Amino acid sequence: MSQQTAVRLKSDYAELVQLENRYGADRRFTSTERSDLADRYGALTQVLSVGAYEDGQTAQTAEIADGRAEFERRVDAGVSARRLSRTQGTRLKSDYAALIRVEDGYLRDGVISASERSDLDARLDALDVRVGDTSYGGVTQTPRARLDAIGRALPSSGLSSAAQAQLRVEYEDVSHLEAAYAQLNASPQDQAYLEQRLTDLETRTRIRR
Structure with a gap:
């Protein structure tokens, strides 16, 4: 058990x-x-x-916590290869630790429901995208292509009208940001910020890359 x-x-x-x-x-x-x-x-x-419940809930293990060492190894490799800045690496490790705390909260009653596991998976996918060493479908999308995909997915996302309206405002803001960075030689910090905003929109629009 x-x-x-x-x-x-x-x-x-x-x-x-x-x-x-x-x-x-x-x-x-x-x-x-x-x-x-x-x-x-x-x-x-x-x-x-x-030794187990039979109610359709997922395996009750701290999967996110168990994967911390491997995640941090990937981040360190990205920093060594200069694909990530040290600031980005530190932020990624901090965000992963925060995700472990979310998982701990879900496990407080001894179970993780299907919706909770889906939330954890979506958050973990977003972190994987930011590390930048995982291929999703073998295709690397430009920020503009990702924004176009978000715009297409939003009407059928299943979100409420109010939630869609809020996301639409943020979508327009990120679109302006992407257009401005496309005209400039954006710094690694600027690129990281744009990546973070895009990933957040994708997660909340329920896009799985």
Whole structure:
């Protein structure tokens, strides 16, 4: 049994004890209450027997935390190859540490739901893009091409009208920024800032590169 499953099992058992106390507050149990308690206890016993929950949730492991050393190795390689500045490398490591904290928060109850895992994957993809050593579909897109893809994806993103309106304002801002940088010899810091803004838009528009 994983540590996360054990944490969840203890939490569920504590909730069962509380439920039993509520049912027995009047010093008696109805047949429905006894049946409910027995069913819940049986379900926990089954988890204890097989060592896992069977509710469609993803494997309860700290996958982001486990990958930290490899991620930092990739960042260091990028800095050594001068593909990343030292400032970019430091920021990437800091953002990865922040993502680990998000994962820790999701694991507080011993489980990671499908929506939480999807959020973690999207954030990790965005960091991978910023490292710049991962090929997505074997094609390197220009900032302008990425902006065009964001513009096409926004209407069918499933976001609310208010969210789309906010993203449209940010999209126009980044478009102006891209156009200005295209006319100049943008510094590595400027390029990193543009990359960060593009990746943020892609993540929030639900584009998977």
